[in-house]
Amino acid sequence: MTTQREIARRAKTSLKTVSRVINRDPLVNAETRARIEAIAAEIGYAPSQAARMMRSQKSNVIGFVADRVATSASSIDLIRGAQDAAWERGKQMMLFNIEGGTPSQQLADAQLAAFRAEAVIYAAVYHQPVELPPSSIPRVLLNCFDPRGGEHAIVPDDYQLAATLMEAVLDRGYRRPVFLNLNRAIVAAGLRARGIADVAGRRGLDMTGRIYEAVVGQERYGVPQFIADKLVPELMSAVPDDRPDVLICGQDILAMDVYFVLSELRFRVGKHVAVASFDNREPIASLLKPGLSTMELPYYEMGRAAMLAAIDPPARPKTSRLPGKFIERSSL
Amino acid sequence: MTTQREIARRAKTSLKTVSRVINRDPLVNAETRARIEAIAAEIGYAPSQAARMMRSQKSNVIGFVADRVATSASSIDLIRGAQDAAWERGKQMMLFNIEGGTPSQQLADAQLAAFRAEAVIYAAVYHQPVELPPSSIPRVLLNCFDPRGGEHAIVPDDYQLAATLMEAVLDRGYRRPVFLNLNRAIVAAGLRARGIADVAGRRGLDMTGRIYEAVVGQERYGVPQFIADKLVPELMSAVPDDRPDVLICGQDILAMDVYFVLSELRFRVGKHVAVASFDNREPIASLLKPGLSTMELPYYEMGRAAMLAAIDPPARPKTSRLPGKFIERSSL
DNA sequence: ATGAAAGCGCTAACAT
DNA sequence: ATGTTAGCGCTTTCAT
Numbered sequence: 001m002t003t004q005r006e007i008a009r010r011a012k013t014s015l016k017t018v019s020r021v022i023n024r025d026p027l028v029n030a031e032t033r034a035r036i037e038a039i040a041a042e043i044g045y046a047p048s049q050a051a052r053m054m055r056s057q058k059s060n061v062i063g064f065v066a067d068r069v070a071t072s073a074s075s076i077d078l079i080r081g082a083q084d085a086a087w088e089r090g091k092q093m094m095l096f097n098i099e100g101g102t103p104s105q106q107l108a109d110a111q112l113a114a115f116r117a118e119a120v121i122y123a124a125v126y127h128q129p130v131e132l133p134p135s136s137i138p139r140v141l142l143n144c145f146d147p148r149g150g151e152h153a154i155v156p157d158d159y160q161l162a163a164t165l166m167e168a169v170l171d172r173g174y175r176r177p178v179f180l181n182l183n184r185a186i187v188a189a190g191l192r193a194r195g196i197a198d199v200a201g202r203r204g205l206d207m208t209g210r211i212y213e214a215v216v217g218q219e220r221y222g223v224p225q226f227i228a229d230k231l232v233p234e235l236m237s238a239v240p241d242d243r244p245d246v247l248i249c250g251q252d253i254l255a256m257d258v259y260f261v262l263s264e265l266r267f268r269v270g271k272h273v274a275v276a277s278f279d280n281r282e283p284i285a286s287l288l289k290p291g292l293s294t295m296e297l298p299y300y301e302m303g304r305a306a307m308l309a310a311i312d313p314p315a316r317p318k319t320s321r322l323p324g325k326f327i328e329r330s331s332l
Numbered sequence: 333m334t335t336q337r338e339i340a341r342r343a344k345t346s347l348k349t350v351s352r353v354i355n356r357d358p359l360v361n362a363e364t365r366a367r368i369e370a371i372a373a374e375i376g377y378a379p380s381q382a383a384r385m386m387r388s389q390k391s392n393v394i395g396f397v398a399d400r401v402a403t404s405a406s407s408i409d410l411i412r413g414a415q416d417a418a419w420e421r422g423k424q425m426m427l428f429n430i431e432g433g434t435p436s437q438q439l440a441d442a443q444l445a446a447f448r449a450e451a452v453i454y455a456a457v458y459h460q461p462v463e464l465p466p467s468s469i470p471r472v473l474l475n476c477f478d479p480r481g482g483e484h485a486i487v488p489d490d491y492q493l494a495a496t497l498m499e500a501v502l503d504r505g506y507r508r509p510v511f512l513n514l515n516r517a518i519v520a521a522g523l524r525a526r527g528i529a530d531v532a533g534r535r536g537l538d539m540t541g542r543i544y545e546a547v548v549g550q551e552r553y554g555v556p557q558f559i560a561d562k563l564v565p566e567l568m569s570a571v572p573d574d575r576p577d578v579l580i581c582g583q584d585i586l587a588m589d590v591y592f593v594l595s596e597l598r599f600r601v602g603k604h605v606a607v608a609s610f611d612n613r614e615p616i617a618s619l620l621k622p623g624l625s626t627m628e629l630p631y632y633e634m635g636r637a638a639m640l641a642a643i644d645p646p647a648r649p650k651t652s653r654l655p656g657k658f659i660e661r662s663s664l
Numbered sequence: 665a666t667g668a669a670a671g672c673g674c675t676a677a678c679a680t
Numbered sequence: 681a682t683g684t685t686a687g688c689g690c691t692t693t694c695a696t
Contacts, residue, residue, distance in 0.1 A: 001689095003689055003690085005690095016666070023691085046446055048689055049446040050382045050386040050690090052690060052691075054671095054672050054674090054688090054690075055691045056690080056691060083427070116380065253615050253619055256619050264621075283585050287585055287588050335674085345682080346682065347683085351674070352681095359682085360682085361682085384673085387673080
């Protein structure tokens with residue numbers, strides 16, 4: 001590999017002048033600059049990040065520790081958002097996939113320390129509280145938060161997502177919505193139930209007894225245990241005037257399950273009963289027939305926000321809640 | 333950050349001895365070692381990767397350039413496989429997501445050069461030929477290959493995948509299979525057609541006129557254009573004795589589409605007609621009712637193989653074809 | 665506008 | 681078994 005010293009030798013100038021040119025310092029004679037740039041290009045000079053890190057004591061590295069995230073499809077967008085933001089700000093993101101346990105956690109920490117990472121983003125698979133051991137470098141929690149509120153966190157605004165979706169549902173004239181919610185243990189479930197109930201209440205609709213826990217566990221590949229095959233037939237067996245006119249599902253893959261159960265029962269989605277959901281998990285959402293109307297979770301934007309917060313840490317820890325977007329297809 | 337010098341000062345020993353302890357060089361007195369290790373732990377010493385890189389002229393960094401891969405769900409497994417293998421071998425993988433074009437490609441190259449990456453893995457979204465500009469560092473192509481054969485490549489063995497699937501189909505007694513293949517422009521399509529036709533021929537079945545191109549384009553989120561809604565009704569309108577008894581789909585999301593079309597036509601999958609496919613794309617494959625029998629693409633193993641090849645480059649470029657695994661569910 | 669010198673933290677090479 | 685010296689490639693500091 002060629003060095004600045006080599007360029008200086010060829011350009012018959014000093015090391016420092018070469019350094020200035022490489023670092024775009026304007027205080028260099030235009031002609032000298034041109035000559036140096038030509039030589040650098042010719043010999044294929046590439047600055048050594050290691051030497052820079054060492055001398056400047058700045059690594060420009062931000063760690064991204066993904067707790068099982070890299071296994072989960074939706075969270076690629078978290079990674080992409082963070083990567084893109086890092087790139088724009090001239091930072092190098094370093095990705096670590098850990099499996100919950102402390103052993104891999106510690107290995108990741110050691111690597112991050114060795115690279116003198118300036119900050120770490122810790123991302124979880126689903127919106128949840130986490131209690132992490134204290135960290136010596138700035139940390140941003142992504143899709144999770146410190147229940148004691150001591151850390152900067154970026155999470156989806158599940159209350160807003162549910163409220164927005166409920167408004168869309170009611171705007172379209174549905175009056176007998178049922179919400180097939182996530183597992184109660186999941187933070188999002190509580191926030192969404194409130195968002196839905198609040199909007200309903202404001203519109204003179206009582207959701208009491210219309211919110212069910214339909215997603216029981218969380219499994220590999222994000223395929224949890226659903227109870228749609230028991231619950232949906234029950235709900236749909238009511239007389240037409242009591243029967244739900246729309247099934248709001250806590251996640252797209254539950255909606256997919258619901259589609260199958262409904263089809264089994266000879267109900268046609270979008271005709272006999274509407275379906276709406278949360279995630280906009282592609283390709284499922286657009287491949288279902290009819291296409292699934294669903295709230296898109298702001299994962300890409302969350303990834304970006306986390307990276308920006310990691311690069312310029314806010315003065316005091318705060319939690320940012322990012323809104324989701326309603327994606328309209330024909331199931332609603 | 334503390335340094336080895338600081339440890340040496342406290343331990344009243346030399347820098348080099350500390351270096352030996354940190355690097356697990358056995359030629360150190362056990363007592364000295366213990367003392368140094370205690371001090372290191374106490375002051376929270378972490379070696380500087382930058383200094384190591386610089387002095388040893390070894391970066392231990394392997395680049396992973398993902399051409400739109402990080403957008404695509406299935407290819408997370410490529411990344412996980414590579415990451416895990418890198419980890420085991422003490423290497424740090426550096427992930428770059430590029431968008432096909434040369435501008436981001438060049439930025440990634442510059443970063444990799446700056447970090448003095450020892451090798452690069454170049455991964456494509458689907459099995460395809462690629463012609464890349466020559467690279468100064470060892471390169472491994474993942475899920476793609478150099479048509480001139482000049483580069484090391486890791487690809488799925490699409491011929492084997494199709495042959496294995498076809499054997500499973502015929503073993504189960506199906507005699508009127510139809511193959512809804514991928515777009516002809518896709519390398520996998522040709523290999524699979526041959527695999528299926530060869531196995532059929534060996535079993536006295538002629539696939540002529542039974543292989544269709546049912547996946548037309550390749551789009552965002554891996555949702556291409558399907559022609560199942562035209563083709564399947566046509567195929568299924570034949571008299572029962574001429575009608576396909578199994579539809580083999582080129583990918584799981586096409587299979588999902590086929591499920592919907594069949595349901596529309598009042599055919600029940602697994603009862604009136606079987607379905608099989610390629611990908612094992614979760615959660616779709618296990619969420620479909622009945623569950624989809626499908627050939628799992630060996631992405632995780634491919635990622636691993638690519639990383640191992642990147643770390644220990646083979647003497648001469650070769651193409652490794654990795655076999656897939658039949659995942660049995662009840663659609664077949 | 666340019667340059668000289670020092671040194672970031674570590675390990676290779678060579679003593680002792 | 682331990683220590684000394686030098687230097688990796690760069691940027692900081694301080695001259696000129």
